[in-house]
Amino acid sequence: MIWIALFLHVFTSSAVYSHRVLPSEPVLLTEDVSDQEQKQNYHRDSSKDKCTMPCEMTAKLMRDEKHSLCTNLQHTMVSYTRNTRKLIRDLVDEQQKSLELLSSQIIELMVKVNTLSSDVQRSNSDIFSVKPMESHGRDxxxxxxxxxxxxxxxxxxxxxxxxxxxxxxxxxxxxxxxxxxxxxxxxxxxxxxxxxxxxxxxxxxxxxxxxxxxxxxxxxxxxxxxxxxxxxxxxxxxxxxxxxxxxxxxxxxxxxxxxxxxxxxxxxxxxxxxxxxxxxxxxxxxxxxxxxxxxxxxxxxxxxxxxxxxxxxxxxxxxxxxxxxxxxxxxxxxxxxxxxxxxxxxxxxxxxxxxxxxxxxxxxxxxxxxxxxxxxxx
Incomplete structure (x- = not known):
């Protein structure tokens, strides 16, 4: 009788427990499903953040690098143009100075040649006026x-x-x-x-x-x-x-x-x-x-x-x-x-x-x- 009384007591307790717990179990399942979806969404958002942010930064870095290269190239071309123009001006000035020097030397040489020519003419006229060319014979x-x-x-x-x-x-x-x-x-x-x-x-x-x-x-x-x-x-x-x-x-x-x-x-x-x-x-x-x-x-x-x-x-x-x-x-x-x-x-x-x-x-x-x-x- 004691064993029967214990069995009924355990069965009744299990029924009461089951009656209290079962209504709450579906809620627990629903909560589990929602949590899984949130985790999955978080993982997707995290994966999206991990993919999107580096690409935008890379594009921005590339744009910045391109802008920097263009700016440097433009500055280099401007500097090269200025240096080239300066070099050409210096060469032109140097050539002009050389031409002026040569022109002055030519003028000096022409003056000397004219002077020598006049001296030779005077010498020849003096020679022929004083002494004719001496011949060796008649033929x-x-x-x-x-x-x-x-x-x-x-x-x-x-x-x-x-x-x-x-x-x-x-x-x-x-x-x-x-x-x-x-x-x-x-x-x-x-x-x-x-x-x-x-x-x-x-x-x-x-x-x-x-x-x-x-x-x-x-x-x-x-x-x-x-x-x-x-x-x-x-x-x-x-x-x-x-x-x-x-x-x-x-x-x-x-x-x-x-x-x-x-x-x-x-x-x-x-x-x-x-x-x-x-x-x-x-x-x-x-x-x-x-x-x-x-x-x-x-x-x-x-x-x-x-x-x-x-x-x-x-x-x-x-x-x-x-x-x-x-x-x-x-x-x-x-x-x-x-x-x-x-x-x-x-x-x-x-x-x-x-x-x-x-x-x-x-x-x-x-x-x-x-x-x-x-x-x-x-």
């Missing part, structure tokens, strides 16, 4: 005769001569070694370095370099060959492209005066190159022909001449504007260009020198004269 033949009595061997070279009946001294090249010496060179053509394309005034007074290519000048040649009691012989030396040689010699050579344009006069011919001055017929004869240039035409072409099977109005113009004693052009012109120098230009003509019926190409020529004493000749 190269006279020099050889005078010096040969005292000197066994006289060298070839430049000498000063003063022909008879002239007040002017001038330089000539004397050949003292070839054919007993005493030759005055009046023309030399050898390498084409001297331009023989000249006007009348240049052929009057001469041009070129005496040891090399040159034309002595019509006035000087006239003064030499028209001395008293003298005759002059003319010797022409020719060299071909293959270095073979030939010559033409005339035992008399003289010129008429300037008023008649210096007509040439030749004596008897001797030689191996043929008499190109006289040619093969009278129409080609250049003996007694006046001198012609491109601006003073005395070649006898009226209205034109036939040369190399073509009509020409001026022999000088047709033959590279060189000067010569043309007569309807003729067979000779020793003032042309050496053939091996420029085949497009008119070459040296001595058209009676042939080999196997073909004209010989001439690369060099020398014209020289030597006196022949004629006693009591007037």
């Amino acid at each position: 190269c033949s006279d020099i050889k005769e005078t010096l040969g009595a005292h000197t066994p061997k006289i060298p070839s070279g430049i000498y000063i001569i003063q022909p008879d009946n002239t007040d002017v001294s001038f330089e000539v090249f004397c050949e003292m070694d070839d054919m007993e010496g005493g030759w005055t060179v009046i023309q030399r053509r050898m390498d084409g370095l001297t331009d023989f394309k000249q006007m009348w005034s240049q052929y009057l007074d001469g041009f070129g370099h005496l040891p090399g290519e040159h034309w002595l000048g019509l006035r000087k040649i006239f003064s030499i060959v028209n001395q008293r009691n003298t005759h002059f012989q003319l010797h022409i030396s020719l060299v071909s492209q293959d270095d073979s040689t030939a010559y033409a010699s005339y035992d008399r050579f003289w010129l008429e005066g300037e008023s008649k344009f210096f007509p040439i006069h030749l004596g008897r011919y001797a030689g191996s190159a043929g008499d190109a001055f006289r040619g093969y017929d009278q129409e080609q004869n250049q003996d007694t022909a006046p001198f012609s240039t491109s601006d003073i035409d005395n070649d006898g072409c009226f209205p034109f001449c036939t040369f190399a099977d073509k009509a020409v109005e001026s022999c000088s113009v047709n033959q590279n504007n060189t000067g010569w004693w043309f007569n309807q052009c003729g067979k000779a012109n020793l003032n042309g260009s050496p053939m091996e120098q420029d085949l497009s230009q008119s070459y040296i003509h001595w058209d009676t020198w042939t080999k196997n019926g073909t004209l010989v190409g001439i690369k060099s020529v020398t014209m020289k004269i030597r006196r022949i004493e004629i006693p009591n000749l007037k």
